[in-house]
Amino acid sequence: MRPLAPLLACLLLLTHAALAPAAAKQPGPAKTAPDRRIAMTVDDLPWVQLPQVETVSILADHHRLMAAIRKAGVPAIGFVNEGKLEADGQVQPERLAMLRDWLDAGATLGNHSFSHADLHAVGLPAYRDDILRGERQLRPLLSSRGQTPHWFRHPYLRAGRSAQDKTDLAQFLSAHGYRIAPVTVDNSDWIWAGAYLRAAAAPDADKLRKKLRRDYVQYMGRKLDYYEQQSIALLGYNLPQVWLIHANALNAACYGDLIAMARKRGYRFIGLDEAMRDPAYERADAYTGPAGPSWLHRWAIGEKKPASFFANEPEVPEWVMNLAQLDSE
Template sequence: MRPSVVLRCLLASALLSLALPSFAAAASAKPGKAAAAQAPDRRIALTVDDLPWVQLPAVTTESIIDDHRRLIAAIRKAGVPLTGFVNEGKLEDQGALQPARLAMLRDWLDAGADLGNHSYSHADLHTVGLAAYEHDILRGERQLRPLLQARGQTPHWFRHPYLRAGRSAEDKAALARFLEQHGYRIAPVTVDNADWIWAAAYLRAGEPHPGSRYRGKPHTEGIKTRLRRDYIKYMGRKLDYYERQSQALLGYNLPQIWLIHANALNADTYGELIAMARKRGYRFIGLDEAMRDPAYQRADAYTGPAGPSWLHRWAIGEKKPAGFFAGEPEVPEWVLNLARLDSE
């Protein structure tokens, strides 16, 4: 080989050796970028029903005020957007407004929450009929509207109690017109769950219960610790399930809307719920932002007796087969047993 040829080969070899790390870096970067591009859009809006407290008015304000304060403290600490839905009937005791309960709603506002209308009495549309239901909605803003107006706000979200939204297309359309006339939008739920069953079990944790391995009075704190731990796992499985459902139905993960309730269990696990969702890659957003996703313009075709996730309502409207709905996490039998329930 002539010297000039050798020199050119050596130079080419040197240039190639310099270029290889760049090629390798580019090659290794591409899969990561592709994976990032394909990662689900994990945004979620948190909503809390049955304010100021689930058990009101059946219990005294004094009996739940410490739990309420604990939940408000957790909300402040977490600092994520939140919309709470009010049942004004819970503000009263035998028809008389309780100032301490109205103050509980101010605590939510002071903690940064938005407040929406959940009707006065938590009425069931399928039971009371449309006319009575509409009356109950208006009765549910007598305190809420001036409370918000004092802060330069107006109530603009409505959530159906029991998530029962109408037994006919005609009732749904009539209710939609009524809500629009009064400045309300329906707040759907995509991450539906049975936190209320876990909460009932949590309240009963100190009681003997059928089928328990315990004899006599159970060890309350031990059961509560287990309930909190398993509840967080259950909620995580719910988030995963509805993410898969959204991908399967829509082709992407829409901004989810998560429902929980104002109860003692969530007071004691609120921070852990937020941390669990964040660990899964979720970013918390307001309900207004979530509802800007075009999926929420889809019609709710469901007219059955239950109150399923809007993802399932849309799937029912598309006549998805039964297998589409399979695999939803269920409440464990031991929790149902402790809550004194036979099924969800």
């Protein structure tokens, strides 16, 4: 037989080891999650397809979007093209009422120019005129709610072909009480929206549209992840992001799911004013090329980051491109 005392000692040692606190393993420092804040911005109000379609044809989707915005209860700002309010040169009361719906839903409004003008195509003088035409209804509408327009969003995100154009435009906007509303979470929701409209005529429309909605929300999640990583790589932290979507049928159907997806990733929704208080937004926009990229990429271009920095951005799947009848983003 083995002596009893050594056996008891062995058992006591084994028991002590099993019950020892996990802290004895000396864990490394806990990782801090990125600061995840985001501002929701919606372009091309009152509706992307106006004035090419009859107002009555889009009202159901408009009301669906308004209901989703009210239910989500997060700050949002919509950017208005006043030219979409008109038919034959006359403002249509029901389209102006659509803008009031945004304010009633708790959102605010900004200027997106009258005609969705392309600065690079029309030049700075005509562009300035288009901005002022874009506040003829907007300014009194906001004034009736005790507000003033103070955000301007570039159509196509084209912000100037030269540093001088950028400086001159910034001075003009400042003189009229505006700041430029940048975009960091850039995406091609307009392609998905085009596919969604075309899917309505497909033999299996309901099934196809359901798949589009599901895959679209997943695509947007990948975009959030990508631009979070880009921000950390460029700035060392995740800045308060600014997300761009458009006023269209797809986003009317998916707005609540988009909000839920971002929240699941840990994002908290804030107003554009709060987001823009981050010092990163004081950086100069050095980009003068023909496209309209994310401001994170504009800053990266200004720092002469290599092509590898911009790699792996999520793309629209080929089947969606085909359904939208487009060859490239």
